[in-house]
Amino acid sequence: MLPIIVIGKGPSAIKIKSSSDYKIACCNNAIDFTDKVDYVFFNDVEPISYLKEGDLDKVDNVILPSFLNSKGIVDNFSVDGRCYWEDVINNIFPNIFKNKNILLHELYIGDNSRQNKNDNYPTLSDPDIGTVESCGETAISWILSQTHHRDIIICGIEKSGGYHPDFYKLDSDGNPINSGWGSAPQPSGYDRDYSRIEFRIDKSIASIRRLDEMGDVF
Numbered sequence: 001m002l003p004i005i006v007i008g009k010g011p012s013a014i015k016i017k018s019s020s021d022y023k024i025a026c027c028n029n030a031i032d033f034t035d036k037v038d039y040v041f042f043n044d045v046e047p048i049s050y051l052k053e054g055d056l057d058k059v060d061n062v063i064l065p066s067f068l069n070s071k072g073i074v075d076n077f078s079v080d081g082r083c084y085w086e087d088v089i090n091n092i093f094p095n096i097f098k099n100k101n102i103l104l105h106e107l108y109i110g111d112n113s114r115q116n117k118n119d120n121y122p123t124l125s126d127p128d129i130g131t132v133e134s135c136g137e138t139a140i141s142w143i144l145s146q147t148h149h150r151d152i153i154i155c156g157i158e159k160s161g162g163y164h165p166d167f168y169k170l171d172s173d174g175n176p177i178n179s180g181w182g183s184a185p186q187p188s189g190y191d192r193d194y195s196r197i198e199f200r201i202d203k204s205i206a207s208i209r210r211l212d213e214m215g216d217v218f
Contacts, residue, residue: 003151004143005211007033008136013156013164014211022153025143027135029167030156031059039063041139043107043132045070045083045092053095062100063142064088065107066121067114079115105142107132122146126200134193141200150206157197161190 004023005016007030016024018036025039028047037059042048045068056062070083077087085104089097106112106123108131113119124141125131132138136157143149156164201208 001148001150003153004038004147004149005153005155006136006139006143006157008154008156008158009163009167010156010158011160011162011164012158012210012212013166016155016211023149025139027139027156031055032166033156034058036060039139039143041135041142043069043135043138045074045078045088048088048093048096051093051096056096056100060101061103062097063103063105063139065111065138066104066117066119067107067111082111082114084115084117103146105146107138126203128203129196129199133196137193137197137200140197144200144204144206150204151209152201152206153209153211155211157194159191159194161193 002022004025006025006027007013007016008027009030013030013033016034018024018034023038024034024036025041026034026037028040028042029050031037031040035058039061040056040059041063043065064085066085067082068085068088070078070081074083074092077083077092083092085102089102104121106119106121109123109125112121122145124138124145132141140152143152198208
């Protein structure tokens with residue numbers, strides 16, 4: 001099984017050229033850092049709102065939770081801050097996901113039965129640490145549970161947190177554009193998020209390596 005490079009939006013993110021020697025996965029808008037994407041992960045509606053029609057043309061598979069976090073920015077379709085995936089791709093962003101292969105999962109425990117649904121999507125929750133808490137953890141968890149990849153190489157995902165300058169643009173309210181909200185208290189929450197990723201890697205008997213700014217693995 002080929003190694004898989006997971007690109008996040010942290011300060012260590014670098015541009016990655018696609019190759020037959022590895023697969024590439026991206027945390028939402030990190031697709032800007034490569035020319036071809038095997039898997040892209042979204043937990044929240046907000047990063048999708050910054051996509052333009054055609055941005056996903058280079059993406060083979062879009063990984064979505066059955067209910068995305070919406071934070072009220074799509075009030076017509078949001079219930080208690082969550083938005084069902086069919087509304088997201090068919091009603092809210094009908095031009096973004098055209099002809100895309102969508103793969104679904106249960107983000108939070110109980111989402112399969114949320115709003116009287118009777119879904120049976122694979123869960124990413126772990127019996128020891130519970131529900132995933134970041135998009136990076138979602139990506140790693142899904143890769144470990146739904147694929148055979150065990151050699152995982154990361155960039156733009158780090159204990160110190162923060163964002164690469166390309167993603168740290170402020171909107172009119174002073175919030176970072178394309179960054180996602182971040183559910184953990186910062187900055188200490190980043191260290192917690194990273195530790196959770198390491199736990200899942202160790203539990204799955206996988207390996208995690210990093211890319212430096214020159215693209216070398218260490």
